[in-house]
Amino acid sequence: MSRFIERHPIWSLVILLAVACLAWLIIAVWPPGLEEAVGRKKVFLSAVFNGITLGGLYFLVASGFTLIFGLMRNVNLAHGSLYLFGGYVGYGISTATGSWILAFIAAFIVVAVVGVLLQLLVFRRMEGQDLRQTMVTIGLSIVFADLMLWAFGGDFYQIQTPAWLVGPVQLPLMTAMKSSGEAVFLQYPLVRLVIFCGSVVIGVLMWLALNRTRVGMIVRAGVDDREILAATGVQIQLVFVLVFALGAGLAGIAGVVGGTFQSISPGEDTRFLLASLVVVIVGGMGSIPGAALGAVIIGLAEQLGSVYIPTYAIVVTFLIMVLVLALRPQGLLARR
């Protein structure tokens, strides 16, 4: 941190000012002039919160994607299908048992098993052949999409939010002051906050596991040099299978999350594959903190865009990607 400030004093100042501005926008009651110029504070604040919580969902999908890529140099373009499949499994379990939590566990396990099968039956046979793996995963994603359309139909499914999570919660953030001097606070859907906290916890756990445990050390070593790691006697294939299972399982969990606060239907697979590609490109391939940063940036861009420039909202995301590719092609937080 201090080294960054020493090296880039001007950038640090700009970032600091931007953070201060944002903090003021979020905490202060907006003066009437500002409200007239850019709209009500409630709208802005909701868009910011929505962007961050949507970022949480994007992070769940993209972290698995980036983890698999980081270790195996394998661009798994069937990742979106794993997301969608997780959503369907979660729906099935939650309607059968009525338990939302159980849906997460089941989706994680089932999709992780699919991931293991993919690794054992497909990727292991074409290790190191990037192009072939990419083509095969594209093919698989098309086959999976049609299989799921066949099994679940074109209907859209929504996973029932548990009763204790339905409805809004009042946040200690003022959006306006009534003429009587009484403060109006922001009402925000509870389920989105809970899901966001969940993804933060998962992100932190993943970071800790990667950086503070022995298995994490092996995975990191594998990212740097697979051959040497294998030569030291580590069962690299087992590590691959574990990482693939974890990455796929995370996509499954994300499917349940997506089915809860949005909905799942055919086509969602490619949408989330595209989203995680953009997130990972912006954040840096193979980096977990990069995926988190990229997810929040893309989520915010989508939500703020949809409120303030609705016509061009879709373009904003890709504009960010183009900018990152032009200025820092390795991604914002890439290690190398």
Add this chain to the structure above:
Amino acid sequence: MRRVGFAVVTALLLSGTAAFAQEKIKVGVTATLEGTYTVLGEDGMRGHVTALNVLGKKVGDKELEFVVASTDATPDSAVRAVRKLIEQDKVQILLSPLSGDEGIAVKNFAKTHPELTFVNAASGAQETTYVDPAPNFFRFNMDGAQWQVGLGKYAYETKGYRKIATVGEDYSFIYTQVFGLALEFCGLGGKISSRQWVPLGTKDFASVIAALPDDVDAIYLGLGGADAVNFLNQYQQAGGKAHLMGGSIMIDQTILSSKGNAKNALIGTIAASGQADTWEDPRWQKFVKAYQDSFPPEKRFPSPSLLATNYYDSTMALILALREVNGDLSDNQSKLKAALAKIEIDAPNGKIKLDSNRQAIGTNFVTEVVDDGKGALFSKVVKVIPDVNQTLGYDAATFAKIGLPSRTVPECKKY
């Protein structure tokens, strides 16, 4: 020798198709079986199948053969599907398409095949038949604006709404719906304080919901399919409590029988459409029965959606017109086209005839959503308005001055 053999085979194949064509009339059908409007497309096809069950597939000594192609509500997908049906499957008649933007594209495409006949399946953008209509394109359903007739008046006079906001999908059909609503509601003195447009296929409505104004009497929702369900779900999570008004595909069985309880926010919502679920009319009741008998309960809605009704009506019009000319498709199908132009069908949702642009003049319904006590939601008839034409009762010159439906047209004033 080989070449001779090839020639023989080709000749055999050709004679085969010729003999085939004498007995069959090939009709291409498109429906949105992918994407946001999948559920709408599926129920449209149910309406189509119901019509075949009721009317049969025989036209004189010929038999109708249907080829189905899937689209995703985008204009290019519709043109691609129609082109495939014509060029690959060699269909002679088209029953297409389902959605607004598709309709405009298919109408334009129809002009490149003047020899064929196009019967609109369900699309409802105004432009399709109002601007530069294709002489071989026939629409037996009303457009989005006609389907909103009566809603503005009911909202203003009976419900006492004075100021509303609208949220709609950003494409031609919803523009047309808001057009119809705004003309009537604003004409009476109502105000529309904001119009929000969201892309078709929007998943995250949270920011749109946050941007809804607080100081309005009601919020009009012009959404359909997955978008509508996503909106309602997130609206419930955000604790929304405003009065709602609905467009024709919002207050429809495609949404009213969706899974989950978010749809309960719609109870009491007023809407207008080309049909009402609980209409007493015997023809309607007969159609509902035929629809229910055609499919097992878990494979259909409790009652047909607007799309099922539209597909039923257009299939019915086509079959009746074909029977009138005894399946004669000679002379570039001119007899069939003439028959379609003047046919008057006794549809389940009221009598339908075509105007000089080959656009339907029909019956419209103002409805209110009710709970049947067992958790199923239906649209209940409030008012039936017969003989609604495309210019909504305005004379042609005044109507032309309003302009074409768009994000900002019409202005909220009396024309």
